[in-house]
Amino acid sequence: MASAIVPAFFGVVSAFLGNWALVVAAVAGASLVFLLVALASIRISDSVSLLIIGIMFGSITGAIVNILQYFSEPEQIQSFIVWTFGSLAGVTWVEMQVMGPIVFAGLILAFFLIKPMDALLLGENYARGVGISVNKTRIAVIISTALIAGTLTAFTGPIAFVGVAVPHIARSIFRTASHKVLMPAVVLIGAAIMLICDIFSQLPGNQNTLPINSVTALFGGPVVIWVIMRSRNVKASFGG
Structure with a gap:
């Protein structure tokens, strides 16, 4: 959703910051949606209900994108539709210089979270008992996921x-x-x-x-x- 907002409504900012504007928008959008789902999972333990909530979040973001498309120029709509198809061929070496370091940073953070996430498999009480900060781990997981998923989606499309x-x-x-x-x-x-x-x-x-x-x-x-x-x-x- 955020990747669609930048080229549609902030063309000047996108032109000035180049690929970084798209990356920032994608990471911010991925972080927001992931955070909302994580907050919902704290209050709701039923997996089916959580799945329905996730689908509803997807419907809401889809509706926002549809509204943005309605007010966009035909060229912007065509570019967005091509982007939604997903493609690895469209990523240039110049874009790799932006995408590569961010994805690498997200992967490094994810590998540092291996021990805390293994502890969480045995329950939050066990994780706290061995000195793992559950809240900090959750925030780090959100950051890592947003960096990897958001950046890759910005450049290759929602595959x-x-x-x-x-x-x-x-x-x-x-x-x-x-x-x-x-x-x-x-x-x-x-x-x-x-x-x-x-x-x-x-x-x-x-x-x-x-x-x-x-x-x-x-x-x-x-x-x-x-x-x-x-x-x-x-x-x-x-x-x-």
């Missing part, structure tokens, strides 16, 4: 399903909940899957390129369905 499917694939392969194993596994598997999806998006013998969002959805959708069905089968086997 769906990879962030949802890849962690489940890593858990299924390594059969562990330890972030010490899952963190590097998710990074490597996610990068490999994105490259494979990007290859499939290039139509052989044709100059056209499929929207990478469509390719990742065709890949990630079945994985998410499989994870949900598998979890229900596990619960049923234990009489849950």
Whole structure:
């Protein structure tokens, strides 16, 4: 949402700050939405209700984007629509000089959070008992997620399903909940899957390129369905 606001309404600021304006907007927008969902999760423990709230947040941001498109110029709308398709080819080396350090900083922060997040797997009381600050850890997770997800989305577009499917694939392969194993596994598997999806998006013998969002959805959708069905089968086997 924030990535759409900058080019639509703050063209002067965007022209002056260049790619940094888009990055700041994307990180701020990702932080805001993630913070709202995190605050909702504190008050609501039911996963289904939390999922519905997340969908409602998505609907609200989608409505705001639609309003921005209504008041935008045709050229801005076309540019935004192309951006929503998602693409790795549009990232230049100049943009990499901005995107690379920010994403790297987010990854470094995420790896420093491995021990606190492993402690939180055993519950907040256990984490506090071993000297972990739960609130500081949550804030650091929000910052790390916003830096990585916000920056990548700003430059490559909202590429769906990879962030949802890849962690489940890593858990299924390594059969562990330890972030010490899952963190590097998710990074490597996610990068490999994105490259494979990007290859499939290039139509052989044709100059056209499929929207990478469509390719990742065709890949990630079945994985998410499989994870949900598998979890229900596990619960049923234990009489849950």
